Amino acid sequence: MGAKKLVFGLYNDEEVLLEAVKSANAEHIDIYDVYSPFPIHGLDPLLGLAESRLHIAGFIYGMLGTLTAFLGMSWIFTKDWPIIFGGKPYWAVPSFIPITFEVTVLFASIGMVVTFYIINGLGPGVENTYLHDRITDDKFCLAFDSDKMTNADAEQFFRKTGASEVHEKDIK
Amino acid sequence: MSSYVSPIREPLVTGSKTYHDITEDLVSPTEKAPAASWVIGFILSISALAVGLFCIAWTIWHGIGTWNLNRTIGWGWDITNFVWWIGIGHAGTLISAILLLFRQKWRTGVNRAAEAMTIFAVICAALFPGIHVGRAWVVFYFFPYPNTRGPLWPNFNSPLLWDLFAISTYFTVSLLFWYTGLVPDFATVRDRAKGIRKKIYNLLSFGWVGSAKHWQRWEYLSLVLAGVATPLVLSVHTIVSFDFATSVIPGWHTTIFPPYFVAGAIFSGFAMVLTLMLVTRKILNLQDYITIAHIESMNKVILATGTIVGVAYLTELFIAWYSGYVYEQFAFFNRALGPYWWSYFGMMACNVITPQFFWFKKIRRSIFWTFLLSIVVNIGMWFERFVIIATTLARDYLPSSWSYYSPTWVEMGIYIGTFGLFFTLYLLFTRVAPVVAIAEVKHILKSSGDQYSGKADPGHHHVDVQEDPNFISYLSGSSFDYAKDKDGNLSYATVTKDTSSTAAAGTAKKSESVTSSKPDDLKKLEGIGPKVASALIAAGITTFSQLSETAIDRLQQILDEGEGNFMGNSPESWPEQAKLAAEGKWDELNDLMDRLDGGKY
Secondary structure (H helix, E strand, O other), rough: OOEEEEEEEEEEOOOHHHHEEEEEHHHHOOOOOOEEEOOOOOOOHHHHOOOOOOOHHHHHHHHHHHHHHHHHHHHHHHHHOOOOOOOOOOOOHHHHHHHHHHHHHHHHHHHHHHHHHHHHOOOOOOOOOOOOOOOOOOOEEEEHHHOOOHHHHHHHHHHHHHOOEEEEEOOO | OOOOOOOOOOOOOOOOOOOOHHHHHHHHHOOOOOOOOHHHHHHHHHHHHHHHHHHHHHHHHHHHHHOOOOOOOOOHHHHHHHHHHHOOOOHHHHHHHHHHOOOOHHHHHHHHHHHHHHHHHHHHHHHHHHHOOOOOHHHHHHOOOOOOOOOOOOOOOOHHHHHHHHHHHHHHHHHHHHHHHHHHHHHHHHOOOOOOHHHHHHHOOOOOOOOOHHHHHHHHHHHHHHHHHHHHHHHHHHHHHHHOOOOOOOOOOOOOHHHHHHHHHHHHHHHHHHHHHHHHHHHHHOOOOOHHHHHHHHHHHHHHHHHHHHHHHHHHHHHHHHOOOHHHHHHHHHHHHHHOOHHHHHHHHHHHHHHHHHHHHHHHOOOOHHHHHHHHHHHHHHHHHHHHHHHHHHOOOOHHHHHOOOOOOOHHHHHHHHHHHHHHHHHHHHHOOOOOOOHHHHHHHHHOOOOOOOOOOOOHHHOOOOOOOOOOEOOOOOOOOOOOOOOEEEEEOEEEOEEEHHHHHHHHHHHHHOOOOOOOOOOHHOOHHHHHHHHHHOOOOOHHHHHHOOHHHHHHHHHHHHHEEEEOOOHHHHHHHHHHHHHOOHHHHHHHHHOOOEEEO
16 A cells, blocks of 8 residues: 555544535545444445455354364274274264364354454554544544545535544555 | 433443543553552462462472372362353353343443453363373373374363363453454553553554444454354353263263253353452442443343252252162262262352342342352352262262362362462453453443433533643644533534634633633434534524524524424424523423423423
């Protein structure tokens, strides 16, 4: 990603911000992103964000875990080192169920969490430029790309929609 | 407000908090020097931990012979403590996962600390089998990995190995779930910190910025993790119970064990959460976030699971009699009337009778009684595991092997050590991380905050103008003339152009706000939402007294001319409501609002 200049307004309330996003949509202004201290319900469709596919990834990781555990135990106890335990058959499917279940959950969870951090570009040691110190506190931020909107237009928009502050900042 | 909340629901956040108040209240414990009580607690915990480490070292150096285990009594305090700690570790993931799926909003006040307790309790639990194996330095032989001994694999048919998988998975998933919830809150701490603290929290917060897409994925991740953690949490104690239930020991090989162990685990887990949260909320002043409503909800869970446990005890007795199987009958006769009768009595008294007190609302809502009974439950649940393990093993099939087990100082020392470990970790946690999930509490504020459900103390309704020192708008040197009321709602007045410096503008505004009327939060009145409020402000009506003097026709005109569709809004009652608000008659206003229907007579 190249350097980018953002012009952004800070709102004091998420309901005011939602109205502002609606006005931006009505005026066909491209929104760069919205930053908030907590998830705002009803925002995703306004920003045109597609449903996350994280759960599909989770299902695939889980299935991978199921197969690893079940096929692994089956191979070990029928091919690699067959032993009779307590008169059970070598391929004692019911007693493989608990471990198969646990490994399924383990793979799904680790896989999803790692995927989550990678696709979001987050992780230990990651330095992201954050726009304002109070976005994680009590400010709701609506950001526009400076290339697509003049500062005067942006300021007028933010003033009209009830932002309390307007700033601009370069991000990586 | 934004969503309908039943009037019988109690508020979950009290004290009319704004978003910023929440940040201040929950982050400040990590920023201030620790309280004296914290330091004393920490010294005690570290001392207990030192005792435990010494006893563990003693065990490893001299061998398991330093414990009072023998051929028939292969499990004693070690496995009792293991099962007890695992049980305590069940509340955290239950609160965060199952209550998330059931959309129980009260979980937000307690989930963070409860999940931390889960993780610490599982660490304490895992210690016991780890050293009980004797040669603790080759404990990794448990795991199936291609090795040079054959390869020699563990026995996948063994419930002990299932247990290893269950507990490792439980620990890992709980840790991931907990940390993912912590990341946005660490970012909040980071953005307030300076110097080295900022660097540390920058590392911990993984570069979180709060982007809309990140939040969307974060919510998905939380939900799906909750979905997989729900069967997981139920599976863990089920599998722990398999350690007993798949054996051929009378008193152990019963099919009731899995559900009864799970209920018992949740029972003891909630008791421990209550014990610790009651202390934490007092020391860190979290009474507005962990309210009596939270405590009552947890006590209801204790009542439900405690009753299940009680029924299970009685069912066991009935089945032993009904089975006609003499060994089973003897096992239960021996438990109740044999040499360990005192532990059976303790278990029955603490676990069957104690939770029944929570049928009384007064006791459910009493901090004193909750604290006392939660400790009694913890003791009772320890007795339960001791009864199951020690009394059963002390009476073998062969009377020649019968014996009486009591622990040595080494076994007691290790148990004390796990308390030290648990509390040391917990106390460190309260210094490093916000003990209540900040983002999640903010998220439920508008549906569960007392000021939004009209249950706030009317004294909180007065409106202050706060000058925001962070207010800068440097793009063209202009500033927005705005004010924020106590609830953090924006009630901006007319927009002014001001080319003077921001500091000067600030002073000017301050003096102005003293002389002229302060803007009020018009949204407090029934029938006025954020949109209507902004339309009124745009028309120059910013205070209750101005609104009370405005004619209804004029108000209708403002609505008709304003942006947006105000077809449903009728201003007929607004001047009357505003008059009461301007005069500070909040009780009368509340009565009036009760009679009104969406602001209409």
